[in-house]
Amino acid sequence: MHTVAVLAMPDTIAFDLSTPVEVFGRVRLPGDRPGYRVLVCATEPVVTAGPLRLAADHGLDALTRADTIVVPGRNDPSAPIPEAVLDALRDASAAGTRLVSICVGAFTLAATGLLDGRRATTHWAATDRFRTAFPAVVLDPDVLYVDIGQIVTSAGATAGVDMCLHLVHRDHGAAVAADAARLTVAPLHRNGGQAQFVRRNLPGGAATTLGQILDWIEENAHRDLTLDDMAGRAAMSIRTLNRRFHEQTGQTPVRWLNAVRVRRAQELLETTDHGIDRIAHQVGFASPTNFRSQFKRASGVTPRAYRSAFRHI
Template identity: 70%
Template sequence: MHTVLVLALPGTIAFDLATPIEVLGRVRLPGGRAGYRVLVCGSEPVVDAGPLRLAVDRGLDALAHADTVIVPGRYDPAAPVPGGVRDALRAAAAAGTRIASICVGAFTLAAAGLLDGRRATTHWAAAERLQATFPAVRVDPEVLYVDTGQFVTSAGATAGVDMCLHLVRRDHGAAVAADASRQAVAPLHRDGGQAQFIVRPGADPAGVGLGPVLEWWESHADKRLTLADVAARAGLSVRTLNRRFHEETGRTPMQWVTAVRIRRAQELLERTDHGVDRIAHLVGFASPAHFRVQFKRLSGVSPQAYRRTFVAAPVPS
């Protein structure tokens, strides 16, 4: 069974700590067997988690036996990371263990040198601080999570749920992940990144925003609409539409609709046996070649490789 160790450090954020325990701990494989064995270990026998005190009965040596280590955020992300924790994380990484962080837990991974030269994310409000403190890390503040293979980082709070569901899908396939999402009462694919939550200068938090037109455009994403079509629907000029899109989503309109189409393509790759060319047409791309380029740019892999990874495989009895 896949063993997950959640690392409790002094000042850990209780919500971040509980997320993998609840999401991964409830995963069930076909036949009812548990998908994960979830344990908690700590750098000290008792650690504080805000108003809580947690007694931890496993020490850092337990990391050597984990398949995945998840590091929650800490209330003070800049607090020193005990040397023993850094050493244990480095040893686990050297052994090939998958290591993930939730929210500002990325600071702990970065302090151990695990994110140098890699793309990573964290809570948008801490992204500039992470970049300034660890300039070797390529911080992307606008996504919900980043998966570089061995290392996975997620944005703040509920983005940890998104990341955990992604890990389930990666480990056990789309069907098991869909069931896990129902157990968590959370969508398996959440629209957009954390850019939609960033408070940007110039945005009008009291305004109606682009919500209605985004919902309309998403439902028509397979149509080859022009920006003029979308602007007319929103009652805006094309220039104003572009400006409002950047203010409210952090993206251009075409970047946004391309991401919507790629998410739909991922679902079709997981749930159908349609060919790649047909999927490209169904989700609204003008050509399969352009679809393949955009899919690899946003997903990091080709459509074929994505299907091989995320289509549920038979579970050994």
Template identity: 65%
Template sequence: MHTVAVLALPDVIAFDLATPVELFGRARRPDGRPAYRVVVCGAEPMVDAGPVRLAVGAGLDELHRADTIVVPGRNHPEEPTPAPVLDALRAAAKEGTRIASICVGAFTLAETGLLDGLRATTHWLAADALAGRHPAVRVDANALYIDNGAVATSAGAAAGLDLCLHLVHRDHGVAVAADAARIAVAPLHRTGGQAQFIVRNPPRYATATLENVLAWIEENAHLDLTLADLATAAHTSVRTLNRRFHTETGQSPMEWVTGVRVRHAQELLETTDHGVERIARHVGFPSASNFRAHFRRLAGVTPHEYRSTFTGTAAAQQQTGRRNAGA
């Protein structure tokens, strides 16, 4: 039977640990037999997991007997991983064991060097930190999960469930994966990627010299702005403004404005029933088509798909339809 070893490191995130334990542990073959043997292992017999303390069922030797190793995130991923753990992961990878990380568990995988030269993802809030600490890793903050074959990574929290379901699909086919998804009350595949969850250009962005103009953009993004308008608000030249934006935000001034407009649109999609054309005008896009194009580029989904995801509109309509049909 395929053995999944879930690595429990000190300070492990309980949600990340529970996700593979529950998903793989409850997966069943068509004849009802378990699809996986799941074991929790680590370098210590007890580990803290936020407000709880967990007993670990097996030692690091179990990693060498596993077919898949899952590395959950830790609450403080910047802390170094114990050397014996890194050595055990490298040895398992060399033996052909598949290794997957959930959320900031990608930091542990990156420490081993197993992600060097590969695309990888992690929670969007930690993506810049991962890229900064491990420049050899090609960090993609937009993906829910990335499967490189022998090594896979996922974004935060629920994206770990997406990755686990993907691995079940890969191991046992769509029928077993679909059954596991039903047990977890989760979609087998979610529309879009992590991009739809990222907060674009937050109003309190840390910057050395742009604080005032960023606050001005926050209040005026709905207007028909030009680069000259932004330079005037910043009391500087267009050339200097461009340089400062690229240095401090990695974006051009107008790219920043677009990101703010998209964030404002997301808030309206979540909190109102306004149509796309009304929202486009309200946040500063010249047309609904222009809004849709920029929204899809930055969020990875259409405005309609975004609203369905974050307000439950589609699910509510489905349930209403079922009730009406049964009336």
């Protein structure tokens, strides 16, 4: 039987810890046989998990018996990691064990060096910290999970469910995975990635010397603005404006403007019944076609799919 070991370190995120326990623990094969044996392996006799205190039945030594090791996130992903944990993960990788992270558990995997030069993901809100800490990792912040074979990383919270169901499909096939999805009351595969959950270019979100022009764009994004308009308002040449934006926001002025418009559109899709074409014009896009294209590029889903997912949240 496939053994899944869930690693419990101090200050583990309780949701991340419980996700693999529940998803893998409920998988049933033909004849009602369990699909997995799930162990919780703690670094200490009692570890914290948010407001919970967890006494696990297994220590780090049990990781050697695992076919898959799941590393949940911790509330402070930058907290020191016991060297014994890093050594155990490296040894498991060398032995061919599958390593999996949920949310900011990717920080723990990255600290082993096993993600260097490889594609991975983590919670979108932690991407800047992750890139700073682990510049050698090829980070993809827009997807729900990344499967590169022996190592699988997932984005935050419920993306861990998506990833676990993906692994059930990989291990036992579509029929077993579909049953697991029904038990979890979750889709077997969600459209889009975590980009649809990201709030981009929030007001006050960029501590830059471009503050006045950013505020002006925020107030006037619904207008038919051009790069000339923005450069004129900032009293800069277009070349200087482009350079300042790239240095201080990592984006071009036009991309920043489109992100502001997309965020406004997300708000309208969530809170109104306005038609897609009307929203396109309300937020400043020249045409509904351009709006749909820019919205899909920024969020990973169509405006209609976004409204379906978020209208009643």
